[in-house]
Structures are given as structure tokens and as C-alpha cells.
Amino acid sequence: MPKTDSNVSRIYAALRRMAADFELKPDERINESALSQTLGASRTPLREALNRLVAEGFLTFQSGRGFFCRPLSPAAVMELYEARVAVETETARLAARNATDEGRRALSGLLDEMAEEYAASEDAARLLEMDEAFHLEIAALSGNGELCRMVENLNDRVRFIRMVFMSRMAASGAPRLAAHRAIAEAINRGDEAAAAQAMRSHIERRRGEAAEAVRTAYSRIYVPEDGS
Amino acid sequence: MPKTDSNVSRIYAALRRMAADFELKPDERINESALSQTLGASRTPLREALNRLVAEGFLTFQSGRGFFCRPLSPAAVMELYEARVAVETETARLAARNATDEGRRALSGLLDEMAEEYAASEDAARLLEMDEAFHLEIAALSGNGELCRMVENLNDRVRFIRMVFMSRMAASGAPRLAAHRAIAEAINRGDEAAAAQAMRSHIERRRGEAAEAVRTAYSRIYVPEDGS
DNA sequence: GCATATCAATCTGTATACAGCTGACAGGGG
DNA sequence: CCCCTGTCAGCTGTATACAGATTGATATGC
Known part of the structure; x- marks a missing residue:
């Protein structure tokens, strides 16, 4: 062996x-x-x-x-989004509290890198990957390994649905980028409440679209690849 | 078989x-x-x-x-308490938003039952059990199964440490009961922000004692049963 | 024609066997 | 005296075998 x-x-x-x-x-x-x-x-x-x-x-x-x-239903996806709100508002809050100067610079740097590619790329998978990297970086800045694990798990479980979002709305990455900037700035200011609130509204904004996305998702899962 | x-x-x-x-x-x-x-x-x-x-x-x-x-260290326990704050502030918030009248009555009822036993009982295990039941009930009222799972998992992982707290401070159940009442009342009023804030301070109050409790916990784990 | 009972094919749940890896210790060389 | 290396016991990682459960289909009675 x-x-x-x-x-x-x-x-x-x-x-x-x-x-x-x-x-x-x-x-x-x-x-x-x-x-x-x-x-x-x-x-x-x-x-x-x-x-x-x-x-x-x-x-x-x-x-x-x-x-x-696992089942895929609007209700289940909603629950995952609510769980993301719970966990990630706290990672944002703790990041604002605990992040080192070095960490804050890293977050800003990550955002700058993303800004370029956001404008250029229309690859939904790549956009999603960057988005997740941003959220994970904040979790890392919180200094809490347990919360990192949770963020990673929840990200992985909603990835499929988020992918459906992304490729449907295509090039509307700009508002997301703005929201990310708002979160990062609050963290860099050390403003815990603002960071938490920015993260909350960022995630909740997408939550309502879950029902619609699940329907689209089903068609993707069951309709054969268009290459056939 | x-x-x-x-x-x-x-x-x-x-x-x-x-x-x-x-x-x-x-x-x-x-x-x-x-x-x-x-x-x-x-x-x-x-x-x-x-x-x-x-x-x-x-x-x-x-x-x-x-x-x-798993390891037992002050840092690890702190992380679990921070995760509890993240998850349970949101269950409290959602419970305030979503709980039915029937659910609110159930929560009040649970609290009334506990009040009697709290005064009488000095059994740390029983007190802890009631405490956990209260937190789980709020998670149930949130209507979010995912958050319920998380609360259950986190409760189970910090139970040992909480047990050490409980039996060390013995009869000081009164402040905890008051905190529970404050949380329940905010939920019953439908005041999301107050419910979340009450839950946060309730959990954070205990968090600081983690380091001390871990030291005590180690002695419990490694010192043989006192019956010897 | 519909509901129910029976049965075979299939799949899961668990025990067991064994190959390869790990860690510890003894013995020899520097 | 320390370090390096070979050996060995014990443990983990995985395959396989088999017993019991489940499922779906076919047959049977009403």
C-alpha cells in the first residue's frame, strides 16, 4: 500500500x-x-x-x-445564511478589536488586489473565491480558530447557492466590493459596532434571494450539462 | 446481532x-x-x-x-465562549423576532419552574442542566435548526468547564436567574437588540473566569476521586 | 383492480485479518 | 558521553467476509 x-x-x-x-x-x-x-x-x-x-x-x-x-430547500439555505450572520458579525467585531496593524494592512492589501480583478474578471467562480478569501481573512484576524472553522464550514455549504447567485447577476460585483470596503474600513478604525453592522447588512442583503436561487439551483443540478 | x-x-x-x-x-x-x-x-x-x-x-x-x-487550555475555552456569544446573541435576536405567543409562554414557564428549583437545589449538575435547557429553548424559539445544532455542540464542549464554575461558586445562582429573566423579558417584548445585548453580557460575564476554571479543571481531571 | 403478503436481490452494519507505519529501545560508532 | 541506526512490539489503515435489515417486485386473495 x-x-x-x-x-x-x-x-x-x-x-x-x-x-x-x-x-x-x-x-x-x-x-x-x-x-x-x-x-x-x-x-x-x-x-x-x-x-x-x-x-x-x-x-x-x-x-x-x-x-x-443533505437536502436543498429555501428554508435550509435561509438557516445557513442566518448562521453566517451570527458567526461573521462576531468575527468582524473581534477583528476590529484584536487585529494587529500588520493584519489590518494585509486585509487592505487583499482588498486592493481584489479590486483590480473584480473589474476585469467575469468568472463567477473566481469572484466567489475572492469573496470567500475576504471573509476568511476577517475570521483569521478575529484570532479565534473556532470561529474560523465555522466560517469555513458555512462557506462551503452555501457555495453552490452563492455560485448560482453570482453567475445569474454576472457583473454586479461593484456593490459587493463597496460593502467589503466598508467592512474593512470599520475594522481598520477599530470600530466594533460598525464592523459588525456592516457585515450583518452585507450578508442579509443576499439572504432574501435564497428562495429564488434555490429554484435556479435545482434546474442546474438536474438538467444535464449543456455540452450534451 | x-x-x-x-x-x-x-x-x-x-x-x-x-x-x-x-x-x-x-x-x-x-x-x-x-x-x-x-x-x-x-x-x-x-x-x-x-x-x-x-x-x-x-x-x-x-x-x-x-x-x-481535544486539548484543554484557557485559550481554547475562551474561543468557545466567544463562539457561544456569536451564536447565542443571534438565537436571542431571532427568538425575539420569530417566537410565537405559545413559544414565549413556554419560555416564561420554563423560567418559573427553574426559579423554584434554583432556590432549593444546590446540585451543580442539576443547575447546569436547567441553564442549558434555557439556552436551548431560546435556540428552538429562533426557529433555526442550524443554530440549534451549534448551541448544542458548544454547550456540550464547555460543559465540563461550566461544571467547574458551578460547583466552585456553589449557591450564587441568583444573579444568573436574574440574567435569564432579563433575556426572556426582552424576547417576550420582541425587543431584538435588548435580547441580543442581554445574552451577550450574560455569556461574557463568565468568559473571563475561564483561565481560573481551567486550572481547577486540570486538578479535577488528574487528581483521583476523593473516595479513595 | 387494489391491497397485502412473500420472497429474492441488494445493501448496510460489524467483525476480523493483515500489511505497513510509528515510536521506543538497545547496541555500536564517533 | 552523545548520537546514530537497526530491530521489534504494538498500533493504525484498509480490505474483505458475512450476517441481518431493507427494498422493491411478484404473486395471491378479496
């Missing part, structure tokens, strides 16, 4: 991406034997990875029936 | 309790073979449960070395 490094982490990463992208369709039952063959491993490490993903909210589990992909 | 119901969930529950109570000592390496014998099962379901607990933050994992109990 001359593997580079642990097999289960490879399986875990692959499954996590598949679940995040809804390659496993909502509520779809997972056939362990088939999946283990697809991934080139036996069921034992596969099930270990599946169990981790259940605990992280990417999958569900019913005793005796097996593992399923 | 005539088990009542799934073996892995039994193992999971047992391990979770053991980890929560630090029967597995901080950073202690877990011997899978020995533990599987203790729990009366084989290593396969044991490892599935261990993987779930890693994802939930009760254990850590190092490839090739195995599973370890």
Missing part, C-alpha cells in the same frame, strides 16, 4: 467537494459499494469519511438505511 | 460523554483496540464514531498516529 499519504483524507476531500457541488443530488441515497469503487477504495475508509461529513452537515444519515446528501 | 438499535450510535454517545467529561484526558492518545474492548465492539464502528467526534471538535486526529482527546 504505497500511498503518498492517507487514503481517507483523499476520499474525504473528494466527497466533500462532490457534496458541496451537489454532484450527489439533494436527498439522494448514497450507495456505498458503488461509491467505494468509483473512488478506488474499500467501504471502510469511505464510511469514515461519510461519518465526518455527516457531523459537518454535508450529509445526513438514517440508521439502517445509509447516507444521503 | 440482536441489538436494540444501532451499535455505532451507542458507542458514539458513550464516547461523546467520555470526551465531554474529560474521562479521556486532554491530549491523551486513544488506543483503539483497548477502547473497543472496553465498549464491547470492534474497531470498525468505534472508528466511525471517533471520526464524527473529530468533526464535532471533541477529538483531534493525526494521520498515522491516531485519535486524541
